[in-house]
Amino acid sequence: MRANLTERPAPPRTGGRDVLIVAQDTVETDLLTTTLGLAGYRVTGTAATGAEGIERLTRGRFDLVVWDATLPDLRDVARGRRIAPEERPPLLYLITCEYLHTLLPVLGRGRDDYVTRPVRTTEVLARAQLLLRGPHPSGDRGAAEYADLVLDDATCQARRGTRPLGLTPAEYRLLRHLLANAERVLSKEQISRYVWGEFRASDAIEKLVSRLRHKVDREEPALIHTHRGFGYWLGHARG
Template sequence: MRGNLEVQSAPSRTGGRDVLIVGHDATETDLLTTTLELAGYRVAGTAGTGFEGIEQLTRRPFDLVVWDATLPDLKEVARGRRIPPEDRPPLLYLITCEYLHTLLPVLGRGREDYVTKPVRAAEVLARAQILLRGRHSAGEAGEAVYGDLVLDAVGCQARRGSRALRLSPAEYRLLRHLLANAERVLSKEQISRHVWGEFRASEAIEKLVSRLRLKVDREEPALIHTHRGFGYRLGRTRH
């Protein structure tokens, strides 16, 4: 996993924000600690179980929590004590692709995002930056924003600019997955397993992407792009 670490020390733009890492894999925690600290964050706490993570959150404030969604005690945590939304920092889940369909907010309502395992340094830093920027912007909790594209996770709605996007459940899940992985190419298999929880034929995925593109990309610039032989990406046009 150390081979994924490609972060160079640079002047901090994070303001030394405090991060809590909750995970049971010591190697992964070490990688995340090094990645975040090289980028200028302070890893102010670590926890090996969900209950330890909750305990730390109740004792002191953090600016961001990185939380392993495969923790064995996650269900027990969900049934126990929750953090009030006004007190809960942004939350970045770590999860494997096959368990994406099980990912539900378990710490109470608030801003959250995820990255898939094995973790990549650049992706963790990018998602952390977006979560922290959103915390201090005018956007409401539960919104994912990319340019003029906004997804409201609370109301399961989306809009581009002032225009509402009337999405089917499958289109909504696809858009959320693309937004959560903005600027990253997703394979058809990744998309299929996230949207339907199983692998489906290429034709079904292509039709779904086409329907979503017709709704999202009525305005310029186009945001949904095809990378032939690889998959699909939400982001700006690459030159």
């Protein structure tokens, strides 16, 4: 389906899912609480420390947890040392790009995901919606897909059809961001802050997009496109 860039996306149908937010930054917690509430979720618990978050998980029932990955006790809750993996809800981690490598070892296949800081509310809603859909019908629970393009966050690998893409970390983050926002144009600033956590010059972004396009679009149809003067988007070409 082609997105109309002049229309605002409709909020997801959440069915009133209960969310726990575990984050030290009260401003970030307030932003997430407001954003999720407006989208139809119920933020029924908050915590400012990892220990408090684990305590709330053991005492209450939640459908999703938004967890600050810089807090201690991360590996305990992710690996089920205090809560059995099958008994805990999916985790959506908050982390900065430079610390992403510390998070990858605890990501579970399909049950967990992450967004990078600075937090973008549209991405939080998109990732939350995907986590709450449950396992992918194909059984590949760690994968995100568009057409024949597949990204696996559990291994940080991507392929188009059966061909591995062999992406660098920056290329993988860029492709992941484009895929999470498929059919939507992302500005250079949005891309820069997601990939590197800071704004970088236009030529650095253009070179990164060019390298990624060379790896992804060897087959037809091309999936990565330029909207001149606005940015880049992933999807099928618009007629």
